[in-house]
């Protein structure tokens with residue numbers, strides 16, 4: 001890196017923290033000399049070395065000032081630093097034998113801050129005091145190769161160069177401390193702060209959980225910053241989860257953060273006790289909180305409390321999986337358990353539907369007629385002046401905008417049918433597969449299936465390319481999504497990590513393709529302990545067929561094999577996603593894709609929800625309805641009505 005660029009970057013970083021260039025300069029000069037111009041060491045870990053050096057320097061100045069109050073002529077720093085500052089105040093990382101005085105600006109700023117150095121230096125009268133001893137310690141330290149990176153040169157060479165240094169505690173080259181977060185790309189995906197349990201190790205071997213770092217200060221992205229005692233009966237913590245998940249954020253060094261707080265409060269208050277310490281203040285707060293909260297005679301229980309903490313933490317592992325799709329989607333999809341209250345979901349991630357056993361899914365080029373595709377098109381169908389044959393299904397207009405969003409009119413028409421269905425929106429089959437599966441010999445009358453609007457995408461027989469605007473769903477998930485543990489007791493849920501405009505394709509509901517009968521058998525025979533994901537019936541076309549064979553009455557079940565769609569929780573009436581059938585490769589509608597689109601603008605970190613269309617009163621339904629915790633004002637689960645607030649729990 002160009003020397004000045006390094007200095008400017010360091011100044012700018014420190015400036016953002018409220019430390020002026022003038023304050024930083026002497027420290028930086030010192031560090032450059034110590035580290036022999038190796039910027040990498042200075043920049044490492046977000047300038048942690050520079051920050052530590054700065055605070056050491058500041059402390060040293062205060063101590064020295066106390067030791068020699070008002071010694072005449074000693075009230076200013078003269079760094080005696082001849083080597084590293086050029087006329088433009090630029091810090092140069094290369095040792096030079098020529099000497100220049102540090103600019104007057106530096107002196108001015110130092111004196112302004114009342115920093116009292118132990119002595120005034122001149123070019124020829126350089127201190128040979130503790131700094132040199134300390135420096136040689138440092139050189140030794142370097143020799144023992146404590147340095148994270150870079151070379152440690154011969155110490156004698158180094159000391160010769162370092163005559164003339166200003167007096168301050170040289171910063172020992174830091175050994176790499178284990179970080180709370182280990183990250184190569186700053187992805188939230190790389191965070192894990194909990195010693196792996198046996199179960200975790202098991203999962204790690206299956207590539208579900210990343211290796212973890214043992215750190216007692218941080219759980220769940222929560223960093224304990226203070227506590228009433230070592231038992232941590234009452235503790236204060238900072239929650240960095242959102243920052244870790246969404247921003248390019250790494251948990252910083254807590255000690256440095258505390259020093260900043262000390263500095264901020266000491267400099268802002270004239271009366272502040274020089275012994276003021278933020279850490280002490282916060283610990284005191286915890287102790288007082290504990291004292292105030294302890295009921296009489298309960299002090300003796302502190303040890304028990306500790307045991308309880310330990311077992312609680314043992315019981316509640318914090319999980320983070322950076323890509324639960326195991327690389328099978330174009331984008332990584334993380335999973336986070338912020339509460340540690342739930343076992344990891346057991347299922348196999350699949351990015352495309354797959355036939356379980358008996359389902360008939362007839363996909364063949366021969367079944368696609370010339371009229372049913374656009375073999376004459378090329379490039380992007382949306383850019384041609386006349387919509388091609390693939391727009392016929394949607395009334396001669398493509399369902400998508402050139403920006404890749406679902407058109408408003410189409411979305412509204414689909415949504416209205418779902419939220420305000422009219423009689424004519426339903427079709428009735430003569431022999432309903434659903435009723436047949438419940439009672440094969442005496443099926444009840446069909447309760448009706450909603451007529452659905454289909455999107456039809458271009459496919460392989462079409463002449464356009466893969467980037468054609470009429471190929472959205474088939475290109476797969478493109479948004480940043482995350483599976484997370486909900487607070488309301490709904491289990492896992494899906495959220496977006498970025499703002500999504502209305503009409504965005506989020507994901508498909510992917511699962512095993514089962515016949516209706518197979519699904520029924522599965523539900524009847526499955527163990528009651530499995531939380532069954534809500535299967536979908538591909539019944540959009542059932543009403544138009546006279547006698548649908550069982551192998552043509554299909555459903556998708558994502559319980560054992562599925563994609564992220566299986567984590568979308570239900571919300572009554574005002575969910576932010578809508579499911580829309582999509583025809584991609586088969587012209588009949590026995591089999592189709594079910595795609596989720598946003599039906600309004602959705603903000604980053606909002607949970608994505610879908611109205612399953614459950615009848616909470618249907619006692620005959622093979623899948624027992626859950627108790628709805630959707631939180632919607634329009635929730636139609638009567639059991640939840642009048643219950644007041646939603647349950648707040650991590651499980």
Ligand SMILES: C[S@@+](CC[C@H](N)C(=O)[O-])C[C@H]1O[C@@H](n2cnc3c(N)ncnc32)[C@H](O)[C@@H]1O
Pocket residue numbers: 345489490491492493531532533534565566567568569570571626627628629630
């Ligand atoms: C498709 S799965 C959704 C993912 C599920 N939460 C999980 O942890 O795997 C459907 C199941 O989630 C739960 N669920 C979904 N929406 C819910 C809601 N509004 N209230 C309570 N539980 C809900 C129910 O157990 C339901 O059977």
